[in-house]
Amino acid sequence: KANMxxxxxxxxxxxxxxxMSQGGIGHWLSKRRQPKIEDMNxxxxxxxxxxxxxxxxxxxxPVLGDDGEPLADGPALLNKYNPYFxxxxxxxxVAGEVREDGQPAYVPxxxxxxxxxxxxxxFWLVVVGDAMIAPSGLSISQDMLILV
Structure with missing residues (x-):
């Protein structure tokens, strides 16, 4: 409004x-309606x-304290959300061994x-030897991890 x-x-x-109509603009300026982001731009x-x-x-x-003020020492977002598995x-x-209850036979x-x-x-497996090396194309070399 001030800039206009x-x-x-x-x-x-x-x-x-x-x-648009003048009424539509009036609704935005009086906050009766909110424009789409594209319209704002x-x-x-x-x-x-x-x-x-x-x-x-x-x-x-922000995490608010009992007094309604934001807490400055809250945990960082990265510590709350980890996008990895x-x-x-x-x-x-032991990769293929399974106990009778269906759980892995090893403790990682x-x-x-x-x-x-x-x-x-x-689970991850470490590649051993040259069994996964191809003469051409994609190769997986020794000591690389593969997700199974």
């Missing part, structure tokens, strides 16, 4: 430039503020991360 006034752009002029362009852009941003809500690293000797000592979410139980 300073640039002498009336609701009628803005409505004409945007191909068109308005910025039309009132000479095209160097700005309205964008949808997802951000973390953790899988155990298995040994070739090491875990590795992946951004891939397996559709079921999964």
């Amino acid at each position: 006034k300073g640039r002498k752009v009336t609701q009628e002029k803005l409505a004409e430039r945007l191909g 068109r308005v910025l362009e039309e009132i000479g503020m095209g160097f700005l852009e309205v964008a949808l941003v997802v951000r973390e809500k 953790r899988y155990p690293v298995s040994d070739w000797r 000592e090491r875990y590795e991360l992946s951004d891939y979410q397996a559709r079921g139980a999964a």
Whole structure:
């Protein structure tokens, strides 16, 4: 509103430039309706503020204390949200062994991360030897991890 006034752009002029009614602009300015992001960017362009852009941003809500003030020492977002999945690293000797209850017969000592979410139980295996090396095309060399 303040920028429109300073640039002498009336609701009628803005409505004409945007191909809308003056009433529609009035609803936005009185906060009875909220424009779409695309419309907000068109308005910025039309009132000479095209160097700005309205964008949808997802951000973390502040954690408030008992007094209603934001807590400054809350955990970082990265500590709350980890986009990786953790899988155990298995040994070739026990990779296929399963107990009667369906659980793995080994207790994993090491875990590795992946951004891939397996559709079921999964584990890492360390490639041993040159069995997965191809004369041409894709090869998987010794000591690389494969997710099974």
